[in-house]
Amino acid sequence: MAGCQIDKSVIRPIRFFNGKAQMLDQRLLPAEEVWLNYNTYEEVAEAIRSMVVRGAPAIGVAAAIGVWFGVRDIETESTEEFYAEMEKICDVLAATRPTAVNLFWALERMKRFAHANLDRTVLELKIGLEYEALAITQEDEKLCIQLGKQGEGLIPDGARVLTHCNAGALATAGYGTALGVIRAAVDAGKKISVLADETRPFNQGSRLTAWELKKDNIPVTLICDNMAGYLMSKGEIDCVIVGADRIAANGDVANKIGTYTVAVLAKAHKIPFYVAAPMSTVDLSLSDGSLIPIEERDAREITHLKDIQLAPEGIEVRNPAFDVTPNELVTAIITERGVAEGNYQQELAALANKR
Numbered sequence: 001m002a003g004c005q006i007d008k009s010v011i012r013p014i015r016f017f018n019g020k021a022q023m024l025d026q027r028l029l030p031a032e033e034v035w036l037n038y039n040t041y042e043e044v045a046e047a048i049r050s051m052v053v054r055g056a057p058a059i060g061v062a063a064a065i066g067v068w069f070g071v072r073d074i075e076t077e078s079t080e081e082f083y084a085e086m087e088k089i090c091d092v093l094a095a096t097r098p099t100a101v102n103l104f105w106a107l108e109r110m111k112r113f114a115h116a117n118l119d120r121t122v123l124e125l126k127i128g129l130e131y132e133a134l135a136i137t138q139e140d141e142k143l144c145i146q147l148g149k150q151g152e153g154l155i156p157d158g159a160r161v162l163t164h165c166n167a168g169a170l171a172t173a174g175y176g177t178a179l180g181v182i183r184a185a186v187d188a189g190k191k192i193s194v195l196a197d198e199t200r201p202f203n204q205g206s207r208l209t210a211w212e213l214k215k216d217n218i219p220v221t222l223i224c225d226n227m228a229g230y231l232m233s234k235g236e237i238d239c240v241i242v243g244a245d246r247i248a249a250n251g252d253v254a255n256k257i258g259t260y261t262v263a264v265l266a267k268a269h270k271i272p273f274y275v276a277a278p279m280s281t282v283d284l285s286l287s288d289g290s291l292i293p294i295e296e297r298d299a300r301e302i303t304h305l306k307d308i309q310l311a312p313e314g315i316e317v318r319n320p321a322f323d324v325t326p327n328e329l330v331t332a333i334i335t336e337r338g339v340a341e342g343n344y345q346q347e348l349a350a351l352a353n354k355r
């Protein structure tokens, strides 16, 4: 049977046009599809912090738009003063979520643009920065489509693919990274089915991955996080593909908490474990994964389900939002510029220099 048809145009979690932005409130999916309006950088910072928008590439896109909202409202004719104010705005946005490096990548790109154009007028800088934010948004979806094409050959026809968290259209400007590879495999005519880990505690798998794959008519089956090992032992999973929040120079991968567990299980069952991420997620400044900052989130994400109490009052809780999968557990890293396999140190550096 040929793969099912996809309407690629439908899911884009951030709308940015005519100087206005809207974001799909991912905290409410799948029950409600609510679009929120954004006008200031403080509002955008709060949207990132509270996970209205989430997923490393989408966080970067939102941050770039946030910077533009901030600089648009700066009142000065001096480009030096303008740049100093812009740095303060970037600092506020940078303080929202520490692990996803795309956030810092996007802020740096916006600052680099401004710094390189300080000989222009403040009005020209503002116009240029709006275009830069728009370019970051549009490029992100294009990169995901390229990344999907780079990776789809690794997914065999008929594969039952496990994924963890949501590395889909919702986590990017559109199309997705890990789910982009799956979309590209389906587009290539392969019959693919997906197993989605529910991904406690924020349930990106059950709420978001299941929602967007269903919307695209890609067969998806939801499982609890603790079921993957059993299904692997029964031969019901052919490969794993996940996204990443930050990849160190040696190929160690920070991704949603639970990814490391899945990678260990995949190794034990001799199942390929693929990571799909744009080059903006690769942080060559960090030699290995131990240097990646890991966000600890509010205990309430674990002790409560909305207002329902799931644990005793006052219980001690740990809530690291990400873990690090060591490079030896990663079969390949798929980027928009090519696939790295084996010596990640060399291959990621080579991809970084490739245009």
Ligand SMILES: CSC[C@@H](O)[C@@H](O)C(=O)COP(=O)(O)O
Binding pocket: 054, 055, 056, 057, 100, 164, 165, 166, 167, 168, 171, 172, 176, 177, 178, 204, 242, 243, 244, 245, 255, 256, 257, 321
């Ligand atoms: C293409 S998104 C890749 C990662 O950002 C994704 O797997 C993930 O861990 C998202 O975490 P989140 O806490 O939902 O922002």
